[in-house]
Amino acid sequence: MEIGIVGKPNVGKSTFFNACTHGAAEMANYPFTTIASNTGVTYVTAPCPCTEFNVVCEPRNARCVSGVRLVPTTIIDVAGIVPGAHEGKGLGNQFLDDIRRASVLIHVVDASGSTDEGGNPVNKGAHDPLEDVAFLEREIDLWFASVFSRHWEKVSRKIALTNKNIFQVVAENFSGIGIGEEDVHGAVKDAGLDPERPRVWTEDDITSFAMHIRTRTKPIVIAANKADIADDDQIAALQKGARNVVPVSAGAELLLRKARDASLIDYVPGESDFSITGDVSQKQGEALERVRAIMRRWGSTGVQSCINTAVFDILDRIVVYPVENEKRLCDGKGAVLPDALLLRRGATPMDLAEKIHSDIAKNYIYALNVRTNRRIAEDCELCSGDIIKIASAAR
Ligand SMILES: Nc1nc2c(ncn2[C@@H]2O[C@H](COP(=O)(O)OP(=O)(O)OP(=O)(O)O)[C@@H](O)[C@H]2O)c(=O)[nH]1
Ligand SMILES: [Mg+2]
Missing domain, CATH: 1.10.8.470 (Helicase, Ruva Protein; domain 3)
Incomplete structure (x- = not known):
């Protein structure tokens, strides 16, 4: 599963990408900063059962931050797209090759209307981002x-x-x-x-x-970026005129991730606030307080919300935790809650077995819902957050 970040030039696609991947894509206030696409790993967030069961989890494919499990998925930052791109305008249709495999798109728009259709800076409000929503589709x-x-x-x-x-x-x-x-x-x-x-x-x-076909295979979440400088009615107009619009400040999120990496703050991606834990200079403190005000205004920076909306609401994925030992919630090697897997809604224990390994599915004996301690049919529908043991004759 891949997420593609698309949009016209200079709206903050690479800033969004860097904020959610620890990436180092070049960012600048002019069009076509990005030419070749950037691929990285980002995370959806879901409650980790470690808090509920009061255990220390040992994630293998992910991380757990304060009881929030970060489940990895691939994300691509694509070069800017301009009207006529499918016929070769701007950087042409190279971008389209880059989103071939994407199963959902995050369309970053400049909600403050301060970039024209080619991505050149203009006065705030001089461009209507709803035009960008229409042209990109x-x-x-x-x-x-x-x-x-x-x-x-x-x-x-x-x-x-x-x-x-x-x-x-x-x-x-x-x-x-x-x-x-x-x-x-x-x-x-x-x-x-x-x-x-x-x-x-x-x-x-x-x-x-x-x-x-495009509507079905490349559904779109709109990241109403630069929400920090956009007016309330600009965001409201976008939300009225388009679907799946999330107010975002990629710049604010990037600042938080950097501050967290420098051990200056405690921050869980997607949360509505953070706490200052390190020695911050006056300038850093002021910048962080500006970010806090943005989060108060919109509920969060919106970056994580876009990713979760794309994966959970649009692609309708669920998170399932497979274990081998239902008493200790661990795998065969003793690692506690090591995996969190993204499955399609409607997935069954047999689908989970397939996802773990085809041999596990071939030699499937039964599945156990660890919370209820009951066996469940191989074709019953799993729920998000389920912890499932698959008993299999395969080693
Ligand atoms: N105010 C504000 N500015 C932002 C935000 N996100 C990005 N920017 C600015 O927007 C400009 C463009 O950012 P990039 O991330 O390079 O944009 P891009 O869409 O990748 O641009 P191209 O690669 O040229 O298509 C930079 O000056 C960023 O600092 C934001 O949340 N708020
Ligand atoms: Mg870029």
Whole structure:
């Protein structure tokens, strides 16, 4: 699972990326600072059962900070996108290659309206970020449409010459951009097209199909960045005009992460406040208090909230903790609550077994819900936060 950070130039994409990954992507107040994409590891946050069970956990794939489990996922910071990018404007459609594998996008916009459509600085409020919301979706739709158009003849021929249907053929040919059969089903239905006769689809039909496929395969969370300098009504207008809008100050989050790394503050990503624990200079203290005021205003810096919204609300993932020993909550080597795995909602104990190892699934005996100490059916639906023991004959 990958998250793509997209948006026009100079809105704070790399600042967002650095704040949530410990990254060192270049940041500057002019367009096209980023040319090649940056890939890093970020974390979603979920309550760790260690607090509830009063144990010291030993996370293997993640970290636990004050009872908050940080579960890793990949994130990509992409070069700025300008209108016409799908035809080569700006840095062209290289960015689109970079988001091929992304299953969700965080669209960073300048909510304060102080950058024009090319990312050049302008007076605050001089540009409407809702225009950016619309153009970015359009660019990605048109990119999808151009990819489909280019290959439609081949796809139609394949459907006519084999006994495969459109759902199978499109999913097979475009799995590289994250398209599955169920996406094709949904998009054909939503666009009101005839799946039996793709050969007679017009360019408009293909564009409409592309838009519906994009909506399903690249859903978008909007990071209303620079919320520190935006007015309340600017954020309200964005929230009224678009869906999944989170007020964000990537700059504030970056400052907090740096202060935390320098042991100046205690801060758990996503929380609404922090405490000063180190020796801070007057200047540092003032900067931190400015950040505190931003957090009071918006509830948090918004960066973690965007990532959690993308993974939990949009992609509908749950966090499950597998263990081998239900009494000690540990794995075979004695590590306590070592793993936190992200699964699709609806996942079953058998899906969990598959995720751990195919041999565990093949030799599956039973699953136990550790909280209730009851065995659960292999096809029952797991819940977020479940601690599950899979008994398997595999070693
Ligand atoms: N006020 C304010 N400024 C910010 C914030 N986040 C980023 N900036 C500023 O916005 C400018 C652009 O930041 P970058 O992170 O380089 O933006 P980008 O979107 O990656 O830009 P390109 O790589 O050129 O596309 C810099 O001057 C940042 O300091 C924020 O939360 N608040
Ligand atoms: Mg950048």
